Amino acid sequence: MATFLYARVSTTEQTLAHQQSQAEKAGFSFDHVIADQGVSGVVVPMRERPEGRRLFDMLRAGDVLVVRWVDRLGRNYADVTDTIKEFIRRGVVIRTVINNMTFDGSTTDPMQMAVRDALIAFMAATAQAQAEATKEAQRAGIAYAKANTETYKGRKPSYTRTQLQTVLELDGKAQSVSDIARACGLSRQTVYRIKQDPAAAAKALAMWEDA
Template structure:
C-alpha cells in the first residue's frame, strides 16, 4: 500500500520545509512520495486550492496511507479539515500523524470504532481552529501594546531582501534555487523579488 507524506509551510515567520522533509525521511517515505505546499496558510488557503495537495488527493483516490506531522498541516479550519478527512475516510485512506502516533483508519468497519474515530476527528478539527484564532488574537494584542509603547518596528524579515536581489542580479537563479541558497521558504524569496518589481514600476 502506497504511503504518501504531505506537509505545509505557513507564510508566517519565514518557515522552511526542511523539518517536514526530515520527518518524511524518518518515516521511510521516498522523496517522490513527499508533497509539501510552501508559503501557504492553513487557515486562509483551503486544501483544494493548493498545488501539492491536489497531487495527494489524486494519488490517494483509491486508498493508501497519508502521513502528516499533524492534522493542522491539512487545514486549520474546522469545516475544511472535517470535510477533507471525511472524504479521505470514505476512500479508505489511513491517516497517520507522526507528532503523537495517532491514526485515523478509513477502512474501519466497526460502527462503534468509526463513531469514536469521527468524534475525535471533529474535536481535533475544532481545537485546531480555536488554537489558531487564539494565537492570532494574542499576537494582535501584543502588537497593539508594543505600538502604544512605541516599541513596535514590524516583523523582521527572515532574510535581507536587498541581499536577495543583489545575489540574483549577480548570479541569477530561480525562486526555488534562491530559497535553497538562503535557507528560507519560496514565499519569502517571492516577496523579496516582488518588492523589487514594485520599486521599479
C-alpha cells in the same frame, strides 16, 4: 499502494526538511513528498492549495497519507474534517507523526466509527483554536507595540508598489489567485491578503516607503 508525506510550510520558522526528518525518525518512509510553501491553513482550503489539489488527484484506495499533525492539513475545522472524511471515503489511511494516530475506514462498527469521527472533530477543533489563540496573541502584541512606540510599522510587506498595483489590476480583470501570484511573483497567501483588504495593503506599504 503508495505512502505520501504532506507538509504545509506557512512561516519562515517552519521547514519542509524538519517535517520530513521528524517523520523519518518516527519510522516512516515515503514514495512521494508533497508540500505547500507559504500557505495559510486558516485562509486557504486544502483543495485550493496548488499541492493540495495535486494530492487530491494522486491519492488512491490503499494509499497511506502521513502528516506531522492534522494542523498541516489545515487550521479550519470544517476544512480539516471534510478533507479527512473525504480521504477515508476513498480508502486512504491517514497517519500522524505526533501521537502516531491512524484514521481509516476499516471499521464498520457504528460505535467505533463514532469514536473515530469524534476524535477527528476534536483534533480539527484544536487546530483551529490554536490558530485563533496565536492570532489573538499577535493582535495583543501589536496593540501593545502601537501604544508604546510612535515608530511601529508592523512587518515589512513582501510586495512592492508595482506588485500591489498589478495584483489589483489583474483582480479587476477576474484573474484567478494562482494566475495573479504567478504573474506578480508572489505567494497565493500574499495575493489573498491584498485582495481581502487593498486599503490596508497599501497603507502598510506606504508606512515602510515613508520610513
